[in-house]
Amino acid sequence: GAVVSQHPSWVICKSGTSVKIECRSLDFQATTMFWYRQFPKQSLMLMATSNEGSKATYEQGVEKDKFLINHASLTLSTLTVTSAHPEDSSFYICSANSDRGRHQETQYFGPGTRLLVL
């Protein structure tokens, strides 16, 4: 249980285009999902907390208009990187809390999406 999927796993796009990444909880409902960004050999950096039915909460320094988050249902959150530029190239990974685990604080992660902007 507590499986999280992400799509796509890889995306290459041209500078200036927008890219949408989906995060789904497959076997549980997630009222809260988290979006992280990770550069090579570095730790995860929390970008925003996605709440079902309400606006996302962004971390300091993360541009809301650049990284649009929509949490339209209890099993789906999307991250849209708008007008992507090469500096947006990174590994994006989502997570969700699940009440199926022994501890509700545990976050279960998706497999991640590697974005390369040319």
Place this chain on the structure above:
Amino acid sequence: AQKITQTQPGMFVQEKEAVTLDCTYDTSDQSYGLFWYKQPSSGEMIFLIYQGSYDEQNATEGRYSLNFQKARKSANLVISASQLGDSAMYFCATYTGANSKLTFGKGITLSVRP
């Protein structure tokens, strides 16, 4: 604010031996949780083990155990009988109800030698 420190840059262990990955944390909260995640080269983050601040016993999950020393604010991960598949990055993280977020350390690279 939470802070996690993982100072070991890289660790090597012989297959079938045990290895300890260090983690210290800094928090002013009385109630918190400690996590360890494994990240292989594929990128996925795999939950390994959890320790609650009020848990009196050290957490164990199969070959993973957590050496929790509350007074020293350390939560070291012990992997017994290392396997080649254990080669990965390992992240320590803390959670508090105050901000409902995970704070990650910088991670430790573990390489298991055959």
